[in-house]
Structure formats: structure tokens, C-alpha cells
Amino acid sequence: MADHPVDEKLPALKMATTGLQHVAAMYAGVVAPPLIVGAAIGLSATDLTFLTGACLFTAGLATFLQTLGIWKIGARLPFVNGVTFAGVAPMTAIVASTEDKSDALPIIFGAVIVAGLLGFLAAPVFCKAIRFFPPVVTGTVITLIGISLLPVAFGWAQGPNPQAPDYGSATNLGLAAVTLLIVLLLRRFTTGFVKQIAVLLGLVIGTLIAIPFGATDFAPVADAAVIGFPTPFHFGAPQFQLAAIISMCVVMVVSMTESTADMLALGEIVDRPADERTIAAGLRADTLGSAVSPLFNGFMCSAFAQNIGLVAMTKIRSRYVVAAGGGFLVLMGLCPMAASLIAVVPRPVLGGAGVVLFGSVAASGIQTLVRAGLDKDNNVLIVAVSLAVGIIPITAPQFYHAFPETARIVLDSGISTGCVAAVLLNLVFNHLGRGNPDAHDVTHPMEAGEELTGAPKAPAAS
Numbered sequence: 507m508a509d510h511p512v513d514e515k516l517p518a519l520k521m522a523t524t525g526l527q528h529v530a531a532m533y534a535g536v537v538a539p540p541l542i543v544g545a546a547i548g549l550s551a552t553d554l555t556f557l558t559g560a561c562l563f564t565a566g567l568a569t570f571l572q573t574l575g576i577w578k579i580g581a582r583l584p585f586v587n588g589v590t591f592a593g594v595a596p597m598t599a600i601v602a603s604t605e606d607k608s609d610a611l612p613i614i615f616g617a618v619i620v621a622g623l624l625g626f627l628a629a630p631v632f633c634k635a636i637r638f639f640p641p642v643v644t645g646t647v648i649t650l651i652g653i654s655l656l657p658v659a660f661g662w663a664q665g666p667n668p669q670a671p672d673y674g675s676a677t678n679l680g681l682a683a684v685t686l687l688i689v690l691l692l693r694r695f696t697t698g699f700v701k702q703i704a705v706l707l708g709l710v711i712g713t714l715i716a717i718p719f720g721a722t723d724f725a726p727v728a729d730a731a732v733i734g735f736p737t738p739f740h741f742g743a744p745q746f747q748l749a750a751i752i753s754m755c756v757v758m759v760v761s762m763t764e765s766t767a768d769m770l771a772l773g774e775i776v777d778r779p780a781d782e783r784t785i786a787a788g789l790r791a792d793t794l795g796s797a798v799s800p801l802f803n804g805f806m807c808s809a810f811a812q813n814i815g816l817v818a819m820t821k822i823r824s825r826y827v828v829a830a831g832g833g834f835l836v837l838m839g840l841c842p843m844a845a846s847l848i849a850v851v852p853r854p855v856l857g858g859a860g861v862v863l864f865g866s867v868a869a870s871g872i873q874t875l876v877r878a879g880l881d882k883d884n885n886v887l888i889v890a891v892s893l894a895v896g897i898i899p900i901t902a903p904q905f906y907h908a909f910p911e912t913a914r915i916v917l918d919s920g921i922s923t924g925c926v927a928a929v930l931l932n933l934v935f936n937h938l939g940r941g942n943p944d945a946h947d948v949t950h951p952m953e954a955g956e957e958l959t960g961a962p963k964a965p966a967a968s
Contacts, residue, residue, distance in 0.1 A: 511823040512776050524822050525830030527706035528586055531863055532810045536565050536588040539805055546601045547610050560736035561589050563839020564804030568795030569832030573825040581788030583772050584817055584828040587795055590761050590808035596753040615800035616744035617754035622797025625758045626790055632762055633786035639770055642885045643928040645874030648771040650896040650924040651811045652868025657900055659860030666853040677719050678854040685712035685858030705859050712855035721852040731842045736802040761808040764921050765792050768809040775870055776823040815863035818870045884935040896924020
């Protein structure tokens with residue numbers, strides 16, 4: 507019996523290039539949190555480079571855990587893991603509240619270790635939420651993942667620095683448009699391997715085109731060291747403060763919610779639906795990776811949604827390809843010069859490719875919704891309201907400005923709020939009250955009319 511495409515081992519060259527494509531797609535997302543937090547602390551350029559390399563290294567380790575797995579740890583799906591952006595706001599808040607800035611990173615690391623260990627213990631319970639994710643819910647969440655990521659691509663397309671005079675200039679937007687066009691042309695007029703690495707080729711060609719316009723900066727390569735290792739506890743031994751631990755535990759809950767939705771989404775795309783056991787194993791990889799990450803000076807890790815779009819577009823479903831990407835991340839953490847090569851790709855070029863990647867995620871969600879029975883009024887209402895709630899942080903970023911900071915960690919995540927809204931509305935419209943004539947609209951994993959205890963629905967009256 508042939509291996510499932512998820513377990514397929516591709517030829518070495520194809521494995522390497524497609525793995526590098528995954529790294530290129532998620533690189534900016536991994537390095538942004540350490541750059542933001544490091545700048546808030548006031549780290550020197552050397553320490554900032556060290557912190558960024560450490561986050562790349564730990565992202566690679568977490569990706570190995572997720573894709574290859576050990577024991578009951580790892581979803582064994584083509585998932586890239588990296589620093590979750592959900593932790594940026596609370597980490598900068600910890601920095602702001604710390605009088606001696608040299609203690610800020612040890613306090614953050616201590617909080618992440620505790621949150622990771624607690625999350626690891628909670629994974630077997632948390633995974634049982636899968637029964638509340640029928641297609642009408644998963645389709646909504648997958649769509650929201652794509653929609654939530656698109657503004658990131660639009661931001662990249664304008665340039666790396668919102669304060670720069672050329673931010674949003676015709677040159678930057680033109681580079682993004684040209685890169686998008688190159689990817690589309692490669693996808694349309696090429697076949698086989700070239701078609702599958704269209705995004706990577708688009709990034710390379712876009713970067714070369716950007717050189718005459720002065721948008722490509724090679725300084726990071728010249729300044730980077732050849733070899734470096736993220737020495738354990740480089741910034742000091744972890745410190746444990748209750749307030750910081752609570753805030754990072756909230757982030758962990760948000761991260762686990764988003765990871766659950768991501769696993770369900772990827773399971774649909776690769777035709778290996780994520781069951782309870784898979785989700786539990788995936789959450790263990792997320793949380794263990796997060797707990798270990800601070801030992802090497804890294805932050806909380808989570809599954810990267812943007813790489814789901816790459817899987818959906820290329821149709822390459824092998825988890826070993828993503829594991830190869832994890833290998834590149836580890837090498838970048840050990841070789842700052844190698845990491846700087848990816849940093850050479852101009853942000854507008856990355857933005858042009860991101861439109862294709864993130865749009866593909868939203869399209870996959872729409873495909874799932876088509877199978878969810880949108881000809882039924884109940885499901886239409888669930889999708890309509892959940893999408894509206896999930897889009898609030900995107901279209902009105904200050905909507906929750908009057909809420910406490912801890913509440914905003916959840917509320918400012920459109921994926922989390924939209925997911926919660928979809929689950930609750932699905933319960934109200936399709937499960938509470940067996941007499942509902944439209945209750946049969948919902949399909950597996952939680953059948954219509956099924957009580958929350960898992961009892962089968964009552965037989966229809968003849």
C-alpha cells in the first residue's frame with residue numbers, strides 16, 4: 507500500500523527547495539516578534555541579532571517536533587512552527603512594567619516556560635474541543651485565517667517601515683505587483699517542479715528586480731557572523747513572576763485555540779482530517795516547543811497559518827518537506843550569515859507572494875463552507891455573524907480599545923473571536939433544542955440534535 511502524500515519522502519533537491527520555500531514564506535513572521543521586543547528593551551545590535559537567531563533556531567526545533575514527532579508529541583502534518591505574534595503585546599507590556607530592563611527577558615522566559623508546561627498538561631483535555639468543529643465552523647475559521655493574514659501581506663507590500671518616506675510608494679507597490687504577476691505566470695505557464703516552487707522563484711526574481719531600485723539591502727549579509735550558537739540562558743536565568751505568568755497563560759490558550767483551528771484546516775487540505783489524537787499530539791508539540799524554547803532564548807511557539815496557504819497552492823503535502831524547512835531554520839540559528847540571506851528579500855516582494863499564499867487559505871475555507879450546507883438558514887447565520895465578529899480586529903483595530911489589556915489579547919485575535927463565535931452559534935442554532943426543523947443541517951464531527959454529552963439524537967417521529 508502506497509504511503510499517504512503526507513508521509514511521502516521526495517527527492518533531495520525537491521525536498522530542499524520546497525522546504526526553503528516554506529522558510530521564505532514564514533521568515534518575516536518569525537523575526538518580527540524578537541525585533542519588536544528587543545527594540546522595546548533597548549538591546550544592542552549584537553544582542554538583537556542573537557535573539558533573532560535564537561528564535562529561528564527554536565522555531566526549527568519546534569517544527570521537527572510537529573512534523574516528525576516523538577511518542578505522542580507532534581501532529582505529523584506539514585506544519586511549520588515559529589514564534590507566535592499573539593505574545594508580542596503582553597511581552598512588550600512586561601517590558602514596560604519591568605524597572606530594570608535587563609530582567610525583562612528572564613521574566614518573559616520564565617512565564618513562557620510555565621505556560622508551556624501547563625499547556626502540555628492541558629492538551630489531552632483541550633483537544634476534545636474537536637467535536638464542536640463541524641464543517642460550518644471549520645470552514646468559517648479557515649476563511650478567517652486567510653482573511654486575517656491578508657493585511658500582513660498588504661503591509662509588507664508597502665515596505666518594511668511605516669515611518670519611512672517611501673512607505674506605500676509606487677515603487678514598493680510596483681515590486682509587490684510584479685512579484686505577484688511572476689508567481690501567477692509561473693503557476694499558469696509552467697508544469698511539474700517549476701510550478702510547485704513558483705513562490706520561491708517569484709521571491710528570487712522579485713529580489714533581483716528590486717536591486718536597481720535600491721530596495722534590496724545586502725548589509726545584513728556583510729555584517730553577519732558565519733557561526734553562532736544560541737547559548738542557553740544567554741540573557742540570564744529565568745525569573746518567575748505571577749502577573750507575567752498569568753498573561754502568558756492567556757496567550758497560550760489563544761495560541762492553542764488557533765493551533766487547533768490550523769490543524770483542522772490543514773487536515774482538510776492534505777486529506778488527512780485531524781482527529782482528537784492528532785490535535786492532542788499537535789498541541790503537545792506546540793506547548794513542549796514553547797516550554798523548551800526559552801532555554802535557548804526563544805519565545806512561545808505556535809503553528810504558522812501562512813504556510814497552510816503554501817501547502818494548499820503547491821499541493822505538496824509531505825511533512826518531510828516542512829521538516830527540511832525546520833532544518834534550514836536550525837541552520838540559520840547556527841549560522842547568522844545564512845539567516846541574513848533570507849532577510850535580503852525586500853518586504854514588498856514578500857508582500858506580493860503573500861497575497862497568493864494567504865488568499866489560498868481563505869479559498870480553502872470557502873471550499874469547506876461549500877460542503878457545510880449553506881443552503882440552510884441556520885448555517886448562513888452562523889457564517890455571517892462569525893465572519894463579522896472575526897473581521898472586527900482587521901477592519902476596526904481600535905474597536906476594543908476600552909477593554910482591559912488581558913481581554914484584548916483574545917479580542918484582538920480575529921481568528922480566536924471568530925472561532926468562539928462560530929462554535930457558540932453552532933451550538934445554539936443546531937444543537938440546543940432538538941425540535942429545530944433545520945437541525946439536520948450539521949454534519950460530523952457533532953451530529954445535529956446530539957447532546958453535549960455525546961448521546962445520539964432522538965429518532966424522528968413517524
